[in-house]
Amino acid sequence: MTKVFKRVYPFYFLIPAGIFYILLFLVPTAVSFFFSLTRWSLMDWSFIGLDNFVTFFKEPWLYTGLQNTMIFAILTSGLKVVFGLLLGVFLCSRIKSGEFIKSLVFFPVLVSTIAVGITFENLMHPSNGIINGFLAWFGLKGPNLLGDPDLALVSVALVDVWKGIGIATVIFIAGIKSIPEEYSEALQIDGGNAWHKFWNIIIPLSRPAMNTVIMLSLIGGLKTFDLIWAMTKGGPGFSTDTIASIIFKQYQAGFYGLSTAGNVILFLIVILIVMPLMKLLTRNEVEM
């Protein structure tokens, strides 16, 4: 049988894909560890040990970037779980406009991030923007959403949630639909109401979907670059800089070693957060 395997499922089928993937993904990832320890100009390099990493943790404007990355990832994934779950539950109940609402919520996923960034930059304009105009209706004085260093990161995070909530919602819908009907039937016989159904059936049994949403949006949040770059370029000051935007800024400035150290830090953060979390989350899943 092994002989037949070799002939009909040959390993050389992996070569074309392997060339692209090894050369342009695995090799750069591997060499990034070395070049993060150098002062580097592409032409030549000099070894400087851990200096780049020390800089990252010592310089306040780089360290802020690390903090911002964590805040951004946790905030966006938390909000996507809450709103995605609520929308998912709502869209799975017997309503007439379900398909329409689902399409509305999903479409932003497919829109250019740069276009979304520019649009919300306008909507969030401190004096003319529609969002503050809406608040003024109620006699509230709207804040400078993107200009206030304390608010800017949260504002960009909210736009990210707006753009990405569609994926979370459809994943929750798939998860909720896969829960067998018998559970709600049993609950009805026992006299449970919609609230019981939500807490005792939907929440525990849509855990796989919830875990997927958490992992996906956490990984995506840690890597976010384009939305931040389109809306604030890391400003005002360094208040919305994340590791990904620092990688770009250092690259532009010609500090390739420092930029690559940023990449390695991002790699380590993703691995150190995602791997244990994945273990923890899958352990807590309940059998259906």
Added chain:
Amino acid sequence: MRRNKWMILLEAIVLIVCVVVFCLPFYFILLTAMKTAPDAALMNLQWPEQNMLWENIKEVFGARNYMLVRAFWNSTLLTVFSLLILVVVSSMAAFVLQRRTHRFTSLAMLLVMAGLIIPPAVVPTIWVLEGIGLFKTLMGMISVEVAIHFSFCVLLYKAFIGGIPREIDEAAVMDGVGGLGLFYRVIFPLLKPVTATIVVIEAVFIFNDFTHPLYFLPGAKNVTVQLTLYNFTSQYVSQWNLLFANALLITLPPLILFLFFSKKIVAGMTAGAVKG
């Protein structure tokens, strides 16, 4: 659950909130693209006195020596060729990875999955591209897109191939077909549904990609549509009407795909996410 008054009221509220939150930004793009520059600077929802949409679009296309035309051409080439290569190489790889259980395939699969999690290392990728003479070329950019999107495609293909019974392979082998013949004459035609899903989803992602062309495809000759829109933000500081005309133009291709293939896109992305 019985449909009662409260349920209908709740549905109405959610519907209105969703329409406002998710439609208004797009309505704003369309409206601003129809205005004159001074009107657009007011950033309000007033209907424009005269419709300047056509004039604005013409001006955006003509700007900087028809840069947007070149950008659409480049983005189309990038998307089409990346997709062609992705479909061919990832379906082949997924076939072998699904069918053979071997220490080597599980290691390979682990490395492929890493591609979904690990952020690509930027400057080292430029270093490799320079080394093989493909930095700042469309060919190099296409190769990078293939490398970055490969993992997601393998995931979808592998899940789908898992549903194709091995008896089909065995029957073909009995007829004396070899590896390539089996794959291209028997298996690949069966993959049509998932190939269609991958093509539609990846077309949108590659067309919308901003970050990677920003790094790996610099230079005015090589602009893509996302980079043009980004470059225009510094050029048209006070001409929001032109900026939004451009934004409108690059939102249309995904919108058209979504109108025709929304079911496929949603199903494919859910499957990709859950399997990952």
